Each structure stands twice: as structure tokens, then as C-alpha cells.
Amino acid sequence: MIAISGQSKKIAEVGEFGLIKGISNLIRASKANASAIELGPGDDAALFRTRPGHTATMTTDTLIEGVHFRHDWSKAESIGIKAMAVNASDMAGMGARPRVAVVSLGLKGTETDRWVFEFYRGALKVAERHGFAVAGGDIVSSPKATVVSVTIYGELSPRKPPLRRDAAQPGDVIAVTGPLGLSAAGARVLADDSLKLEGSPRMLDAHRRPEPRVLQGLLLRYAGVRCAMDLSDGLLGDLPKICDASEVYALLREDQLPVPHAVRWGFPDWFDLALRGGEDFELLFTCPPENLVLVEMLFRRWGCPPPIQIGEIQEPHERRAQIRMTHTDRRTFDVEPGAWDHFGAK
Amino acid sequence: MIAISGQSKKIAEVGEFGLIKGISNLIRASKANASAIELGPGDDAALFRTRPGHTATMTTDTLIEGVHFRHDWSKAESIGIKAMAVNASDMAGMGARPRVAVVSLGLKGTETDRWVFEFYRGALKVAERHGFAVAGGDIVSSPKATVVSVTIYGELSPRKPPLRRDAAQPGDVIAVTGPLGLSAAGARVLADDSLKLEGSPRMLDAHRRPEPRVLQGLLLRYAGVRCAMDLSDGLLGDLPKICDASEVYALLREDQLPVPHAVRWGFPDWFDLALRGGEDFELLFTCPPENLVLVEMLFRRWGCPPPIQIGEIQEPHERRAQIRMTHTDRRTFDVEPGAWDHFGAK
Numbered sequence: 001m002i003a004i005s006g007q008s009k010k011i012a013e014v015g016e017f018g019l020i021k022g023i024s025n026l027i028r029a030s031k032a033n034a035s036a037i038e039l040g041p042g043d044d045a046a047l048f049r050t051r052p053g054h055t056a057t058m059t060t061d062t063l064i065e066g067v068h069f070r071h072d073w074s075k076a077e078s079i080g081i082k083a084m085a086v087n088a089s090d091m092a093g094m095g096a097r098p099r100v101a102v103v104s105l106g107l108k109g110t111e112t113d114r115w116v117f118e119f120y121r122g123a124l125k126v127a128e129r130h131g132f133a134v135a136g137g138d139i140v141s142s143p144k145a146t147v148v149s150v151t152i153y154g155e156l157s158p159r160k161p162p163l164r165r166d167a168a169q170p171g172d173v174i175a176v177t178g179p180l181g182l183s184a185a186g187a188r189v190l191a192d193d194s195l196k197l198e199g200s201p202r203m204l205d206a207h208r209r210p211e212p213r214v215l216q217g218l219l220l221r222y223a224g225v226r227c228a229m230d231l232s233d234g235l236l237g238d239l240p241k242i243c244d245a246s247e248v249y250a251l252l253r254e255d256q257l258p259v260p261h262a263v264r265w266g267f268p269d270w271f272d273l274a275l276r277g278g279e280d281f282e283l284l285f286t287c288p289p290e291n292l293v294l295v296e297m298l299f300r301r302w303g304c305p306p307p308i309q310i311g312e313i314q315e316p317h318e319r320r321a322q323i324r325m326t327h328t329d330r331r332t333f334d335v336e337p338g339a340w341d342h343f344g345a346k
Numbered sequence: 347m348i349a350i351s352g353q354s355k356k357i358a359e360v361g362e363f364g365l366i367k368g369i370s371n372l373i374r375a376s377k378a379n380a381s382a383i384e385l386g387p388g389d390d391a392a393l394f395r396t397r398p399g400h401t402a403t404m405t406t407d408t409l410i411e412g413v414h415f416r417h418d419w420s421k422a423e424s425i426g427i428k429a430m431a432v433n434a435s436d437m438a439g440m441g442a443r444p445r446v447a448v449v450s451l452g453l454k455g456t457e458t459d460r461w462v463f464e465f466y467r468g469a470l471k472v473a474e475r476h477g478f479a480v481a482g483g484d485i486v487s488s489p490k491a492t493v494v495s496v497t498i499y500g501e502l503s504p505r506k507p508p509l510r511r512d513a514a515q516p517g518d519v520i521a522v523t524g525p526l527g528l529s530a531a532g533a534r535v536l537a538d539d540s541l542k543l544e545g546s547p548r549m550l551d552a553h554r555r556p557e558p559r560v561l562q563g564l565l566l567r568y569a570g571v572r573c574a575m576d577l578s579d580g581l582l583g584d585l586p587k588i589c590d591a592s593e594v595y596a597l598l599r600e601d602q603l604p605v606p607h608a609v610r611w612g613f614p615d616w617f618d619l620a621l622r623g624g625e626d627f628e629l630l631f632t633c634p635p636e637n638l639v640l641v642e643m644l645f646r647r648w649g650c651p652p653p654i655q656i657g658e659i660q661e662p663h664e665r666r667a668q669i670r671m672t673h674t675d676r677r678t679f680d681v682e683p684g685a686w687d688h689f690g691a692k
Contacts, residue, residue, distance in 0.1 A: 008458040008460040010456060011456070011457050012455045018459070019459060020485060023482065026470065027470065027482060030473070030474060037479050046446070048445070048481060050501070060448040060483050062486050064493070066490070100392070102392065102404050102405070104408040104495050104497075106408050106410050109356070110358075111356075112356060113357060114355075117372055121372065137406050138407055139365055140413065142413065143410075144491045147495075149450050151404070155396070
């Protein structure tokens with residue numbers, strides 16, 4: 001028996017991160033958490049051993065109508081693409097190769113069969129592009145909202161360690177695989193009909209059809225990188241997770257942040273939008289400077305856009321903030337960490 | 347590109363089974379359906395190869411508030427038990443050993459943290475009892491209904507073939523691992539406050555805390571049984587799936603159906619309730635008579651209740667119905683196949 005210490009607080013008060021911590025404690029205390037588990041809750045995906053020396057991983061994510069997508073904003077195919085992409089992105093964040101996906105659909109009953117088939121077409125597109133299979137799943141009735149739940153099983157080759165959140169070292173450079181804020185800007189464009197921006201199509205695409213960085217994840221591991229995660233809660237939502245897990249601090253360089261001009265110029269609150277808005281699905285990683293050279297070489301050889309160095313990992317310091325940023329005028333300021341909490345709690 | 351032939355019919359018209367068929371066709375036509383997949387959609391769970399000679403399986407199921415559970419009918423712990431049990435039951439239906447589960451929770455935000463922790467306690471209980479691990483999962487916001495999605499990864503030892511739906515042979519006996527109709531009766535008791543039946547506690551338990559037949563699934567394979575599935579849509583909902591997949595007919599013996607007296611006496615419509623109500627989560631299997639003797643022996647040795655023979659598999663016959671039943675007075679009558687379709691279509 002496991003003691004439950006919950007205070008019967010409303011989840012909106014506890015917050016997403018408090019909940020996950022409580023669940024992790026329960027799981028760790030349980031006898032069910034057999035020796036099979038190499039890495040439990042708290043990273044992009046769980047790792048477990050399938051046989052001596054071989055590691056597998058599983059990741060699951062649910063999209064809810066009205067929260068993660070709206071039928072009037074996204075076509076079925078895009079929703080299928082996104083549902084599969086966010087899970088493949090978690091695989092990328094571990095440096096794993098996705099192998100097989102299953103899909104669970106909760107349908108209101110007012111969707112058409114065509115909607116379901118277009119959804120699957122989108123899901124299968126992502127699977128085809130990244131070389132994994134869709135093995136089916138189930139369909140249930142969900143009268144109040146369409147619900148899409150995807151789980152992917154993946155494997156890690158035994159040669160190199162997985163990409164973890166707790167492996168950042170002082171002196172590491174901090175880098176990302178692509179631009180930040182496009183998806184959040186896309187959501188803003190969808191929410192406000194009057195917005196007509198130059199970069200809108202790219203923003204909408206980033207929001208509706210994110211591209212998981214599966215190949216980049218594999219290349220990072222190959223290059224000896226040990227610390228990475230995928231950016232789903234925005235740079236300032238996710239970087240603190242690496243800092244917490246690795247017990248390090250971070251210094252970012254504002255002028256190097258890859259926030260596209262269209263986002264900076266289109267939105268007065270671009271800073272929060274781009275760094276806390278989330279759903280970038282780029283990889284955030286840290287490594288010694290010499291590894292970054294190898295990463296750049298491998299990315300170039302495989303046709304990936306070059307990684308962008310955005311700062312460095314530092315020793316924790318009691319009189320400093322966990323995340324600081326250097327402005328173009330060389331002033332350094334503290335940055336409030338945090339994503340937009342999905343339940344409204346901070 | 348995959349051609350989509352959907353007629354844009356409402357799902358309520360197409361029905362659950364029509365949809366699954368369409369999805370299966372899409373998946374089969376896709377290049378994403380790599381050679382990894384041994385058995386795609388249409389059975390209890392998909393099978394895929396992890397390495398030469400080794401087969402893994404993955405199954406996913408979603409429970410929706412208001413459809414599969416109600417907060418005023420079931421405590422969080424029971425919901426956790428049920429969510430894990432229905433997936434473990436799909437593993438049992440393949441004869442697989444569950445290894446690792448992941449959980450995706452969609453929360454309204456009005457649940458308490460205690461609710462979440464009690465839910466996990468229930469889920470972990472099932473995992474502990476059946477020897478698999480819970481590796482975490484994710485939490486998302488789902489304002490309109492609590493949503494619980496579970497996926498389990500399992501493995502099949504290479505020595506024996508998996509339990510499939512398409513392996514029934516004329517001459518096989520048809521058997522189940524336990525009583526039918528208790529769970530559906532339990533749902534009826536919950537829906538009607540005025541019902542006070544002798545067997546209510548057992549019915550409620552069967553509905554709230556189903557026991558997956560994981561050990562029995564392993565023993566069936568060990569005994570050389572090749573055809574089985576778990577009963578989630580009721581005997582008359584699920585037996586036709588075996589008959590369709592195996593291209594055989596079935597003759598049931600009414601006097602051997604293990605419908606408890608409390609169900610027969612408590613409900614005037616006990617026949618449909620017990621045989622179409624669903625959620626029994628017993629295993630339905632067919633095998634040559636000589637294998638049944640071995641199954642009985644193994645079940646006894648491992649402390650499982652004995653299997654119950656309920657009929658036999660026959661050759662298809664153009665002037666007969668797919669499912670027939672012999673009454674105690676030896677009259678044989680045709681039985682309308684079919685579960686209660688979750689979208690209201692037949």
C-alpha cells in the first residue's frame with residue numbers, strides 16, 4: 001500500500017508540475033515499478049530494458065478538442081499530423097528511433113467517416129516520413145469533445161547513452177535546432193481573424209503541422225551529446241527543467257535567440273509569446289563546445305538546418321537567478337522561468 | 347498518397363465496426379506499415395517484431411467520463427484499476443505478458459490532486475498484481491470531461507504462436523474463463539438506485555474492478571490454444587469477430603452459458619444484458635477438445651477457476667445462421683449477432 005499525501009486541493013491550485021511530481025513519487029514507491037524501468041517519469045519519455053543491453057522507450061500524448069485543436073481551425077489531416085508529430089518529437093528528445101505507434105480516438109459521433117480517414121492519412125504521413133509503423137488502436141465514444149491519444153514505442157541503439165534532461169554540465173553550450181515562437185504566433189493568428197502578417201503561412205504551418213526532429217535527435221546522440229529535450233512548453237518553460245534536473249544555471253544571449261523577425265515585429269509581447277508560448281517542437285540541447293562542431297558537421301551532411309547556439313550552462317550561484325539573459329548592450333538581466341501552465345497555476 | 351473513399355457519412359451512421367474496417371484498409375495501404383508489423387488492426391492488440399524471432403505487442407484504450415465511468419459511480423481508485431485492467435485484458439487476449447504501461451490523463455481542473463493520486467494507486471495495484479511497470483505518462487487539460495488513456499507494451503515468448511481471432515477450426519470447443527453478464531448487471535444496478543439485488547456487490551465489483559485474465563492467457567498459449575480474445579463487447583458481440591476472422595460458424599449451448607443466477611433472476615432482459623452488455627473481460631477461446639483437458643489441468647495447477655465449455659465451432663453452412671444456440675429442450679434457434687454499438691449504429 002502506498003500512502004497518499006494529497007491535500008485534496010483543486011488541480012488548478014496544485015498545477016501541472018506539482019501533480020507530475022506527486023505521481024512520480026507514487027510510481028517510485030510502488031512495487032510495480034519493476035527493475036525493467038531505466039528512467040521513469042520526468043523526462044521526455046520513459047526508458048525500459050527489453051533485453052540485456054537494449055533499451056526501449058514509450059511516450060504518450062493526448063490532444064483535446066478546444067484545448068489543443070479546434071475543428072474550425074485545423075483540418076483532420078493536420079490534427080493527425082500534429083498528434084503523431086508531438087509524440088515523435090518526444091522520441092526525438094530522447095534520441096530514440098520511433099518504431100510503432102498506436103492511436104486511440106474518442107469521437108463525438110458527429111464527425112464524418114471522412115474526418116477519421118483524413119486524420120489517419122495525416123498520422124500515416126508522419127509515420128512514413130520518419131520510418132515507423134501505425135499498428136491501429138481503438139475508437140471510443142466521447143460525446144463532449146474529440147479526443148486523440150497517441151502512443152509511440154521506440155528503440156535506442158545500445159552504443160550511445162540516451163539524451164536526458166539531467167546531463168547538462170557547466171561549460172556546455174546551449175543550442176536549439178530551429179526557430180522559436182512560430183507555432184505560438186500561428187495560434188495567435190488563428191485566434192484573431194484581423195491579423196494579417198507577412199509570415200502568417202509559415203506560422204500557421206508551424207502550429208498545425210510541426211515537424212518532429214527525429215533525425216536530429218539520432219544525430220545528436222551520434223555526436224556524443226548527452227543532454228537534450230524537445231521544446232513543447234517554450235524555451236523558458238523547458239530550459240528550467242534541464243537546469244533543475246542537472247542542478248545547473250543558464251545564461252542566454254538575447255541577440256542569438258532565433259525568434260524570426262515576423263514574430264518580433266508582429267507581436268508587441270513577442271518575448272513571452274516566443275519563449276513561453278510552447279509547441280516549437282525543436283530540440284533544446286547542451287554539450288561541450290567541441291561536440292557542437294561535430295553536431296554542425298553531421299547536421300550539414302544529413303541536410304538539416306544548422307544548430308543555433310543560444311547561451312551557456314553555468315555553475316549554480318546563490319546570488320544569481322537560475323536563468324539570466326545578456327542583452328545586446330551587454331547588460332545581464334534575470335529571467336522569470338515558466339511556461340504557460342495549462343491549468344492556470346504558476 | 348492514399349485514396350480516401352469515405353462518403354462523409356456521420357459516424358453514428360457508419361458505426362464503430364465500419365470505421366475500424368476503413369482505418370485498417372488505410373493502414374494496410376500505407377508505406378508506413380513497415381515489415382515490422384506482424385498483425386495489424388483487427389485483433390485485441392497489434393503484434394510487431396522487435397528482433398528476429400521476438401514479438402512484442404501494444405494495446406491502447408481510452409475511458410471517457412460519462413461514457414465509461416462516472417465520478418459519482420466510481421471512486422478514483424476504481425477508475426485507475428479499470429483503465430489498467432481493460433488494457434491488460436487485451437494483452438491477455440493475445441496471450442502476451444504485459445511489461446510497461448504509460449498513462450495519459452485529461453483533467454477538467456476541478457478534480458483534486460487526491461483524485462489523481464488515488465487513480466494512480468488503483469492503476470499501480472493492477473500493475474503490481476500482474477507484474478508490469480507503470481512508466482508515467484502525461485497530463486493535459488480536458489475541460490469538458492475527464493479522459494483516461496492507457497497504453498501497455500507487452501511481449502510474447504517465441505515458443506508458441508500468439509492467441510489470434512482467425513485461428514478457430516471446425517470441431518473446436520468454445521469456452522470462456524468465467525461468468526458472463528456481471529459487469530453489465532453492475533452498470534444496471536448503478537443506474538437504478540431502487541434495484542436491490544442479492545448479488546449486487548459482486549456485480550458492482552465486476553463492473554468497477556474487472557480482473558484481467560493475464561495468467562489464463564499465458565496458460566492458454568502454453569496449452570497449445572491458438573484462438574482467443576478478451577470479452578469486451580459481450581459474447582454475442584465478440585464471438586462473431588472470431589467467426590468472421592476464422593470463417594467458421596458457432597453453436598452455443600444455452601444451458602452451459604455461465605450467466606449467474608443473480609443476473610438471470612434479477613433482470614427480465616438477462617439474455618441481452620449478459621450476452622451483449624459487454625465488459626466481462628473474461629477470455630473467450632476455442633481449441634480441439636484434447637487441448638481443453640490440458641487447459642483444465644493447467645488452470646487447476648495455477649489456481650485459476652476452471653474454463654467453461656459453452657459450445658462448438660462448426661463448418662460454415664449457407665442455410666444456417668452464423669451463431670445458433672441449442673435450448674435445454676434441444677430445439678436449436680438462430681441468434682442475432684451483435685454488441686451494443688457505442689455510436690448507436692447496428
